[in-house]
Amino acid sequence: MMKKVFTRPKALTDKPFHYCPGCTHGIIHRLVAEVIDELGVADNTVGVCPVGCSVFAYNYFNVDMFQASHGRAPAVATGIKRSLPDRVVFTYQGDGDLASIGTAEIIHAAARSEKFTTIFVNNAVYGMTGGQMAPTTLLGQKTTTTPKGRDKEQAGFPVKVAEMLSTLDGAAYVARVSVHNPTHVNKAKKAIKKAFEVQISGQGFALVEVLSTCPTNWGMPPNEALKWLEENMIPYYPLGIYKEPAEVK
Amino acid sequence: MMKKVFTRPKALTDKPFHYCPGCTHGIIHRLVAEVIDELGVADNTVGVCPVGCSVFAYNYFNVDMFQASHGRAPAVATGIKRSLPDRVVFTYQGDGDLASIGTAEIIHAAARSEKFTTIFVNNAVYGMTGGQMAPTTLLGQKTTTTPKGRDKEQAGFPVKVAEMLSTLDGAAYVARVSVHNPTHVNKAKKAIKKAFEVQISGQGFALVEVLSTCPTNWGMPPNEALKWLEENMIPYYPLGIYKEPAEVK
Amino acid sequence: MARVTFREERCKGCELCIAVCPEKIIVLAEHINAMGFHPATVVEQEKCKGCAMCARMCPDVVIEVEREVAEA
Amino acid sequence: MARVTFREERCKGCELCIAVCPEKIIVLAEHINAMGFHPATVVEQEKCKGCAMCARMCPDVVIEVEREVAEA
Amino acid sequence: MLEEILIAGFGGQGVLSTGQLLANAGMIEDKHVAWIPSYGPEMRGGTANCGVTISDEPISSPLVTEPTTLIVMTRPALEKFEKAVVPGGRILINSSLVEQDVKRDDVTVLKIPANQIAEEIGNPRVANSVILGALIKLTGIVTIESVVESLKKVLPPRRHNMIPANREALERGAQLAEELG
Amino acid sequence: MLEEILIAGFGGQGVLSTGQLLANAGMIEDKHVAWIPSYGPEMRGGTANCGVTISDEPISSPLVTEPTTLIVMTRPALEKFEKAVVPGGRILINSSLVEQDVKRDDVTVLKIPANQIAEEIGNPRVANSVILGALIKLTGIVTIESVVESLKKVLPPRRHNMIPANREALERGAQLAEELG
């Protein structure tokens, strides 16, 4: 018997993504939707999308959604979760959104151990606004605001979000994954699922940092971008689980 | 021959402090002034004071001063240092100022490795505004906004600033000290001096977290407050040098 | 036996699926879809193992995969 | 020999100096200063070792310490 | 009737709660009342003042800038506010704490050794009630009964044992005012 | 003289720079010119349009909402903007990329197989110049010389070797317009 082994998750609407060809935002969207499907929580979930290329995510997820102001998704999610503690709440944020303008909001949501899940898409650049430096831009990486490559004297060092948040007692689950090949896509999905489960079981704040590509602003074809991610981002941003709740609790 | 072995540092004006009796803000001010004197940089120094009990610090330091908006001293200091790279620039901030509203500013100043020195006064409470919870308030500690004691379910966990900033490659020197007895006052001074030296030698961002008391809002006599600090704060906020530039560089 | 189906009109021709297909049976078509891209397509359907690597990498959820499974 | 001097008008009577003086020679005065505090004062100046512990702890920089030092 | 009372002293002297007690008593008597603290970031544990207005008419501004009565508990308070009192007004001084004299001669001055009397009563905490008693006697803005009523409301039940001492203090204050006035 | 030209296509087709080249040529001839891109967050690598206004008078709004000439490089562009062209205006279609026909009959339509001609010239990158040449012929808003002048300014020196091919493309375009027009 022929059986569908891979099909569009139900937690995605049927709207086509507006992302550039090969942009891994699309993969990450799908993984989140698959996890929502697998956990069977679509009807009970509220998502928060940021300002960034994923600003239109409210068109794609088939759940109730908020569009939040730039960087403030964690505050918005806090407001939602404190209002509706039995709902599943997630935010989806880019690296400019989360690690630059929204630094205070993510850190304090984590410190308070707000019971929501954050999908943090680190593509080392500001995608939406035209390829400016992000806090996560690598040293030497060229962007429209570091035309000669990021220079530590001038623009400082990339911020390691997973490591930083792991210092907070309130952060229950923190992992960094990548989506540069199918194996890692699978791992990424596992981490995302775990991050939702940690929320649902009330264990506290959970964040998954997903290394992602921006072929357009990196100025390379999509497959080259995946390779660049693997060769340049992973060494600086080691993958792994940075924090995990003790199993018995 | 009788010699003055302890006298008012020249980098303090003669204005009496407005602080409450026994408030260790006064000790920390004096230490900063002593270091400025010892380094002989008063004439070349620009200080930035925050919003908090130390808002009037511009009256006390005998150097050029800025009063910065709540939490933004690191941004103001960045503006100053990038304008006048050969001046010695320091900020003086409370825990509400630095670790709550100003979280993004301190993290990114550190990430950029801005070459200034931050004196971070952690007294586990909002002093100036009447004893509200700070991000550094300990679990169980009573404040005007946690009248039954800080509850992790409701208000999350205290933020460990020194630990968090140490994850940043741009942070050159990070230490936590205390001023609850003369020995620690001496150690605190050494750390502050080092933090200025790291700046002056161009090694990058330097921060000293100083555990401090707020007898008024803790509701205890000054000496009891010192004891409370020692017994309650130090276990959660371990003293020590968290980051240091490699000697040869 | 397995079958992959491409929702051609949604394909952006990014080639991520092409790179990961272990059977190397996906190519970009000659023609252009409504969005102006050469859509990916499978050339030797019969070689498909239904591993879904392609689908897993496709950012635009273009691909559906079916496979023969033992009746449970 | 050593001497501690208190700028009484600035003392807030917080007693931090009192607690740390190894000679236990500092007390709060009976009278009240212009700010309304009982200022700290030294009762047995001659016992002072000039260790400056008191001064180091004084948050209001009230205390000055002099000490006999060998001429350099 | 319009009384604008300024109570000025030091943090911890019960300045603010004394004012509230008075306002509460006025409220019980269905007068218009308002209470307002000074909330400057003076040195914490430092100055504390509050204004109480009690009137038959609606109150315009609750700020007491030109008090009809000034109650002072510290020397700096006297220095600062002496000038503000309206001509013909009153100044009540807790003479246990403030030695100075008032320089003006167009106001009624009453020196009340409140702490001393409170200690005589055997409860140093009721010093403020002594002064309040004197004020009531002089102005008649509220009755001692109303203040006692207010105390019942304001104090938590476990502190109701303080009420008799307070009543005594109020009466001693009133009596003193009678004698001195 | 007032020409309002809308150039519409796909990111990467050189739409924006072609517009700039035209504006630059107008400027060289001391005309009033303005250039403006659409900057909507359409899918990146997606639509790209720009408006160029060339006039003897100061230009009011640089937005080209009712073009006198429309140049289209993609099918969606034609569908979207066909209606906007003023009656009596022109539509220039790169027929190497767009097969469709224009539905209106109150405009002059010119189909230019620009990519094909560019390949004939031996340089696929000069397709846009072919269309530009046709536009120039039809409107006379600038001369080919001015466009070549602009190229000298706009291209970095190491790319000046592209100029002859561009000139040829401009001339071929003009010639074609002459023939078709």
Added chain:
Amino acid sequence: MSKILMKGNEAIGEGAIRAGCRHFFGYPITPQSELPHYLAKRMPEIGGVFLQAESEVSAINMVYGAAGAGMRVMTSSSSPGLSLMQEGISYLVGAELPCVIVNIMRGGPGLGNIAPAQSDYFQSTKGGGHGDYKLITLAPESVQEIIDLMAKAFDLGDQYRTPVMLLGDGILGQMMEPVELGEIQEVKQAAKPWAATGMRGRGKPNIINSLYIDPEDCENINKKLFAKYAQIAAKEQMWEEYQLEGAEIVLTAYGTAARICKSAVDKARAKGIKAGLIRPITLWPFPGSVIARAAETAKCFLTVEMSMGQMVEDVRLAVNGTCPVYFYGRTGGVVPLVSDVLAEIEKLVDGGDRE
């Protein structure tokens, strides 16, 4: 019902609770901190949420979250904090989310001081945030009125799906006055079918959003907002007239300044001067109609504010040249005296065209 003595800041909290508000997000600042202190105690008692945010920026965005989730929610701050909330307020407007925002104003600009002021009138009523919008702005003058207006604030917010500002000064926040609270009553809250609460069988997602990428759509939402504003302006103007009968000199003032003006009007009337007062209670919608009406017979207007002159512009717009509009203001935390205002009134008696 018996009265109790209550602080303005606490009354705001209690008023909110009685209006059905169970969610408060805020960041401490003088002179409004007694409000969070009060709610930190009260909210847990009634199963509500009190959360100290990490900043005003966060607080207003938490409000956005809770409001979008359908809650009656409030935040509070004072002047500098309100400046930080402007982006968030603009988002709340754009997403049409109801909430109550409290500003207990202090002296500015900059850090200024913590003394009472009214210098954020423009910010509240003209739109301190970006874009075209109006904010319903309520200005109580007494602790009792705070209680009454809090209920109104939440009702208006829900009814029109708009944020509502409660604007007071430090005096209003700090003073205690008797209030009659009445029984706590069950609040009837209209359903919010638009709220994003998880679909729960609804079938179609609800989206809370202020992004309208197509200019036409964005213009339409603006038009929709302004149609709503027109309705609010027509129906919801609130004001008090005090001694307005036959007034030749019409004072306009709100909040604490209005209380002072009332006394000044009384004193002026006692001197035989025909003075009266219009006290706007809604600063937006500004009660322009009553002012225009009064302008038909008045000799002149005198606007009194604890600012350098902000509401006076709206008075001038309403008077529209019919008669002169004068201004008296104190600012930076200085509170005008009754005698000062009286002196200004007296100046207008003879001549009325100083300046």
Added chain:
Amino acid sequence: MSKILMKGNEAIGEGAIRAGCRHFFGYPITPQSELPHYLAKRMPEIGGVFLQAESEVSAINMVYGAAGAGMRVMTSSSSPGLSLMQEGISYLVGAELPCVIVNIMRGGPGLGNIAPAQSDYFQSTKGGGHGDYKLITLAPESVQEIIDLMAKAFDLGDQYRTPVMLLGDGILGQMMEPVELGEIQEVKQAAKPWAATGMRGRGKPNIINSLYIDPEDCENINKKLFAKYAQIAAKEQMWEEYQLEGAEIVLTAYGTAARICKSAVDKARAKGIKAGLIRPITLWPFPGSVIARAAETAKCFLTVEMSMGQMVEDVRLAVNGTCPVYFYGRTGGVVPLVSDVLAEIEKLVDGGDRE
């Protein structure tokens, strides 16, 4: 001198550099990002500082630092970003620090969109931040005028020790026009003895501060500011008169809207309609005097904005009831057409009292 074709956003950058600005702190946002891109390249070439801040809140506070240190400094953003800067702007005002702030406005409220708009007029001119203050606001209409006004902006800022806003819309930022840049000249900058730069022998510390804890002091600084504002209002009003001679219908519009109005006026004149335009170049100080003068002879006014109507209030205040003031606006990123404006003018010819 030869002209070059330049984008508005880049012209702002080049204009600033030519005005002696060597410090830029900003955060990316459409439609102004070409400005930071440009300066990221240019500043290092000339030894200046380009720094991408972590947010607009940080950017404006970096500006505070650099301005207090005596530099000519600039930041730039678009509508939502400006909302986040309001506290910082109020501090700059309070501390009397000169700087230039650029707002390339987009559709609002909320996230709105990135299309051109003029709906932040109130925020800029009435004070979106807390406290009493005014902001010099310059509104260029062309790329050439940007270059000229940038120099003016820095000069005014330094002269009056005040932040200066440059207000444009997305069209102005995005379009390219020919500009004549002229030679780069050494800029004469006045000494700033008040700057906090380290004492360096001065003997007395300089303090950059906006805290005035005593209300009297705070009121005094407000009075000082307003004395300065009075001087600015008297001396620095800038506007353009277009076909104003004998105009019966006087249009008022700024920036891009004014360009459209000019064409509409031309077309109206061609039809024999006596229309003219006053284009405020300084939005604050608002050129009220010229409008009042025109109101003496005009039949009516028509204000055209890319907003729901903001500047029109200032026009009404200036006209003060002398004649009717009508409004035509498009908002949310929609740009009015010349033909639309012409139609509005024509409506006013017959009757002039629609509404």
